[in-house]
Amino acid sequence: MSSQDLESLDVEGIRQQFPILQREFDGQQVVYLDNAATTQTPDPVVDAMSDYYRQYNANVHRGIHHLSQEASIAYEEAHDRVAEFINADGREEVIFTKNTTESENLLAYSWGLNELEPGDEIVLTEMEHHASLVTWQQIGKRTGADVKYIRIDDSGRLDMDHARDLITDDTEIVSAVHVSNTLGTVNPVGELTDLAHEHGALSFIDGAQAVPNRPVDVEEIGADFYAFSGHKMAGPTGIGVLYGKQELLEDMEPYLYGGGMIRKVTFEESTWGELPWKFEPGTPPIAEAVGLHAAVDWLEDIGMDRIRAHEQELAAYAYDRLDAEGDVEIYGPEAGSDRGGLVSFNLEGVHAHDLTSILNDHTVAVRAGDHCTQPLHDKLGVPASTRASFYVYNTREEVDKLVAALDDARQLFA
Amino acid sequence: MGLGSDMYRQQILDHYKNPRNYGELEDPTFTHVGENPMCGDEIRIDVKLEEDGESDDEETIKQVAFSGDGCAISQASASMLSKELQGKTVEELLEMDRDDVIDMLGVDISPMRVKCAVLAEKVAQDGAEIHRGELDVDKTTTED
Numbered sequence: 001m002s003s004q005d006l007e008s009l010d011v012e013g014i015r016q017q018f019p020i021l022q023r024e025f026d027g028q029q030v031v032y033l034d035n036a037a038t039t040q041t042p043d044p045v046v047d048a049m050s051d052y053y054r055q056y057n058a059n060v061h062r063g064i065h066h067l068s069q070e071a072s073i074a075y076e077e078a079h080d081r082v083a084e085f086i087n088a089d090g091r092e093e094v095i096f097t098k099n100t101t102e103s104e105n106l107l108a109y110s111w112g113l114n115e116l117e118p119g120d121e122i123v124l125t126e127m128e129h130h131a132s133l134v135t136w137q138q139i140g141k142r143t144g145a146d147v148k149y150i151r152i153d154d155s156g157r158l159d160m161d162h163a164r165d166l167i168t169d170d171t172e173i174v175s176a177v178h179v180s181n182t183l184g185t186v187n188p189v190g191e192l193t194d195l196a197h198e199h200g201a202l203s204f205i206d207g208a209q210a211v212p213n214r215p216v217d218v219e220e221i222g223a224d225f226y227a228f229s230g231h232k233m234a235g236p237t238g239i240g241v242l243y244g245k246q247e248l249l250e251d252m253e254p255y256l257y258g259g260g261m262i263r264k265v266t267f268e269e270s271t272w273g274e275l276p277w278k279f280e281p282g283t284p285p286i287a288e289a290v291g292l293h294a295a296v297d298w299l300e301d302i303g304m305d306r307i308r309a310h311e312q313e314l315a316a317y318a319y320d321r322l323d324a325e326g327d328v329e330i331y332g333p334e335a336g337s338d339r340g341g342l343v344s345f346n347l348e349g350v351h352a353h354d355l356t357s358i359l360n361d362h363t364v365a366v367r368a369g370d371h372c373t374q375p376l377h378d379k380l381g382v383p384a385s386t387r388a389s390f391y392v393y394n395t396r397e398e399v400d401k402l403v404a405a406l407d408d409a410r411q412l413f414a
Numbered sequence: 415m416g417l418g419s420d421m422y423r424q425q426i427l428d429h430y431k432n433p434r435n436y437g438e439l440e441d442p443t444f445t446h447v448g449e450n451p452m453c454g455d456e457i458r459i460d461v462k463l464e465e466d467g468e469s470d471d472e473e474t475i476k477q478v479a480f481s482g483d484g485c486a487i488s489q490a491s492a493s494m495l496s497k498e499l500q501g502k503t504v505e506e507l508l509e510m511d512r513d514d515v516i517d518m519l520g521v522d523i524s525p526m527r528v529k530c531a532v533l534a535e536k537v538a539q540d541g542a543e544i545h546r547g548e549l550d551v552d553k554t555t556t557e558d
Contacts, residue, residue, distance in 0.1 A: 351453075351484065351485035351486060352453075352485075353453045353485040353487070353527070353530065354422070354485050354486045354487070357421055357422075357524065357527060358422065360524075361420075368453075369452060369453065370454065377454075383453070383454025383455075383483070383484070384453060384454050412422050412427060413427070413430075413431075413486070
């Protein structure tokens with residue numbers, strides 16, 4: 001894509017589709033820079049969900065009546081659309097869950113509890129989100145498998161030499177975050193997957209911060225499993241995705257049992273239905289699936305390459321501006337490198353929570369805390385950081401407002 | 415708006431920058447620690463009660479010291495509490511609630527920061543209850 005195409009991103013037009021971005025608090029328009037936590041939802045997505053509830057709300061799969069047929073088709077087609085979006089082979093490989101965390105737990109319970117045993121090894125990275133870190137840590141305790149962590153270097157990147165040492169024939173699964181929600185690091189997940197496969201291990205990639213912001217092709221990565229959430233990609237809360245290779249999913253035991261997932265049930269035995277329904281018992285998130293479908297359409301209409309370019313540009317701008325302040329410590333890879341659209345930092349002498357409260361007085365919405373990466377913060381040697389994270393509707397002017405508001409904190413805490 | 419967030423009035427900043435009774439007591443009657451996992455705030459509180467013969471009431475707080483690390487709200491609250499508690503009875507300490515702490519701070523605390531504000535009070539109260547044998551925890555956390 002040429003740079004001219006990238007420049008043609010119509011941010012003002014995009015912003016018009018988000019009434020929430022016009023909200024004011026104490027006369028100041030909100031500056032929403034908390035997108036790594038959740039993104040805002042554009043009108044077409046809200047409209048699609050509203051249309052579902054107003055026009056064809058019904059339960060799916062088993063209904064003979066018109067409304068259920070429409071709802072079922074919409075629900076099933078949402079799987080097809082997501083499969084196409086990440087280049088999976090088809091709806092059989094796309095399981096709808098509640099969120100990325102549930103996707104990780106589905107895999108950990110269904111595959112991990114049944115397959116892992118003492119002596120096996122689970123390889124994670126030091127920058128894992130608690131969603132995968134805590135899950136594998138606890139599955140390790142229950143199965144006797146050891147959990148090992150690939151180190152990060154001083155620039156916030158994975159030490160791949162260490163990865164090559166850690167991943168051995170004892171490794172059963174390599175679980176890595178695609179884009180770090182704290183450091184912004186973009187990990188070489190294809191290379192990690194290759195390493196896992198060389199040793200007969202599986203790979204699971206946490207794509208919660210990748211799928212919203214860049215083109216993701218699961219076939220190209222080669223990942224066996226890949227997870228992400230709807231609400232971080234202009235879609236609704238309450239829906240997440242677990243992608244898995246069909247032959248692996250077919251061999252896996254269901255994680256949740258109930259209606260809608262079975263082929264045949266007697267008082268003694270049950271057999272499971274087809275993929276992906278085998279992993280989606282009970283009434284699923286139907287309106288949310290409709291919303292996620294609309295979100296994928298909306299994102300692809302803009303173009304994932306453009307979204308990535310816009311976010312990288314904003315992240316680099318924010319990095320440079322914060323860096324130029326002199327009293328701001330920034331975490332993760334240097335500006336200009338391949339980075340996710342976020343910047344985590346600390347202002348010297350001001351606790352992240354105090355800074356974030358002061359930024360809120362300027363209606364600048366950012367996040368403070370450990371961002372569900374406590375061990376990583378321990379390693380960085382700080383209890384918390386402030387994180388500004390961007391999406392397709394953010395502008396340089398908004399970054400300027402963030403930087404300008406730092407002065408207020410400096411004066412208060414001087 | 416702008417400079418002088420409601421939450422960061424001069425009194426709070428003063429206690430944060432110049433904490434009162436910061437440190438540890440040589441011979442505390444009880445000592446207790448706690449944390450606010452969400453923020454990473456940590457507080458240790460040492461309390462010395464009046465001893466036999468010193469006063470009519472052995473349950474009166476004679477001296478308080480605190481140490482720790484964290485955001486301005488948590489640390490200023492601990493500093494102010496250390497002053498506030500001197501001369502109070504343990505019963506009065508245990509009767510304190512969230513609103514008393516917010517009154518003591520004298521500012522509006524946004525809902526998400528209340529945990530920072532009440533950490534010191536909870537640590538002191540749990541310490542007193544452990545001292546009385548009514549509670550058994552190693553560390554207080556605001557997530558409980």
